[in-house]
Amino acid sequence: MVVILKNNATDDQIDNVKKHLEDYGFQIHESRGVQKTILGAIGVQPDFDTRKIRILDGVAEVYRVTAPYKLAGRDFKSDNSIIKIKDVEIGGNEIVLMSGPCSIESEEQIFKLAEIVSRSGSKILRGGAFKPRTSPYSFQGMGEEGLKLMRAAADQYGLLVITEVMQISELDVIGKYADIYQLGARNMQNFALLKELGNVKIPVMIKRGLAATIEELLMSAEYVLANGNSDVILCERGIRTFEKYTRNTFDLSAIPVIHKRSHLPIIADPSHATGIRDQVPPMARAAVAAGADGLMIEIHHDPEHAMSDGPQALLPEVFIELVKELRTIAQAIHRNL
Numbered sequence: 001m002v003v004i005l006k007n008n009a010t011d012d013q014i015d016n017v018k019k020h021l022e023d024y025g026f027q028i029h030e031s032r033g034v035q036k037t038i039l040g041a042i043g044v045q046p047d048f049d050t051r052k053i054r055i056l057d058g059v060a061e062v063y064r065v066t067a068p069y070k071l072a073g074r075d076f077k078s079d080n081s082i083i084k085i086k087d088v089e090i091g092g093n094e095i096v097l098m099s100g101p102c103s104i105e106s107e108e109q110i111f112k113l114a115e116i117v118s119r120s121g122s123k124i125l126r127g128g129a130f131k132p133r134t135s136p137y138s139f140q141g142m143g144e145e146g147l148k149l150m151r152a153a154a155d156q157y158g159l160l161v162i163t164e165v166m167q168i169s170e171l172d173v174i175g176k177y178a179d180i181y182q183l184g185a186r187n188m189q190n191f192a193l194l195k196e197l198g199n200v201k202i203p204v205m206i207k208r209g210l211a212a213t214i215e216e217l218l219m220s221a222e223y224v225l226a227n228g229n230s231d232v233i234l235c236e237r238g239i240r241t242f243e244k245y246t247r248n249t250f251d252l253s254a255i256p257v258i259h260k261r262s263h264l265p266i267i268a269d270p271s272h273a274t275g276i277r278d279q280v281p282p283m284a285r286a287a288v289a290a291g292a293d294g295l296m297i298e299i300h301h302d303p304e305h306a307m308s309d310g311p312q313a314l315l316p317e318v319f320i321e322l323v324k325e326l327r328t329i330a331q332a333i334h335r336n337l
C-alpha cells in the first residue's frame, strides 16, 4: 500500500500515520521529498480496509498495490487454469461454445435446439430451468422436469449441460443433471451461495453482476476457490450503464483485463450483453477476437413464441453461419473452435 501525504502535512500528522501503519502490522518505507512525503506500507494484508488510513489527518491518497484476491490471481497460479469436464476443456486453446435457449420450455423445444447446438459444433447445451425473472409474473422455469428434459437431450447429442442455480436449496436437484452450475448476474454477490458452490464437486460459471467491477467478480470467484472448488469459470455478460440502445453495455475490455490478472477462463455472453438479436453476431465475433475462452449464446427456433429472451435469441441458421465465422476469427489468433 502506498500512502501519499498532503503537501502541508505536519510532522505530527506524518508520525500519527506511521504509528497507525505500524499498529496495523505494516513495515514502513519513507520517502521525504521537498514537498511530498510518501509512505510505502509493506506487508501482505489482502483484506486491509484502506479507508482506515485515508481518513487520517494529513493523508492525501492511499493506493493498494496488491490485489485483494489471492487464489484467483496470476500471482498464485501463473498458468491458465483449464477446467476439464468429460472430453471438454475450458480455458485451453479451444474456444468453447455454450448455446441453447434462455429457458427450457418443452421436450420438443429442447431436443430440437440440442440438435442444432450439436450440429453447430458447440459442446455445451445451455438452458434455464430455475429462472431469475425481473417480474414475479413472468415464466419462472420448468424446474426439475425441465432439467430432466435437458439432460436427456444433451445425452442424445453428446453435449454437456450448463444451467443456473439461484439458491442453496436447488443445488442438490440441479447437481443431479448439470455438468456446470451457472451463477447468474443477479446472484454474483450471494455470498452464502458462493460458499456452498465452493463445497460442490461440479464446476461453476460466475456471471458478472449488473453493477459489479472486475475486481468484485474476481472476489466472488475467490469465495468459491477459498471454499475448496477450483473449477471456476468467469463470464462477462454486460453491465448496466447510462446507454439505452443496448440491454446492457458489453465490457469487452474485461476479457484481456481478466486474462492479465487471473488464471481463470473467461466466457463472453453477447446475448445478455446486447439483448437484441442483430447485435449478437458482431459482438460474438469481437469477443472471440478479444480472446474469450468461450461464448454463451442464446438460440431459438421460434423466438417469437419463446417464454423468455426471444428478442435476443439467434435463429438456428444464423447461429450456424456465425459459428463458421467465429472459426475463421479463432484461426487468425491461433486458437481452435
Ligand code: PEP
Binding pocket: 102, 128, 132, 183, 184, 185, 186, 207, 237, 272
Ligand atoms: C441467463 O443466462 O439466462 C441469465 C439469466 O443470465 P444473466 O444472469 O447474465 O442475466
Ligand code: MN
Binding pocket: 102, 103, 272, 298, 308, 309
Ligand atoms: Mn436469458
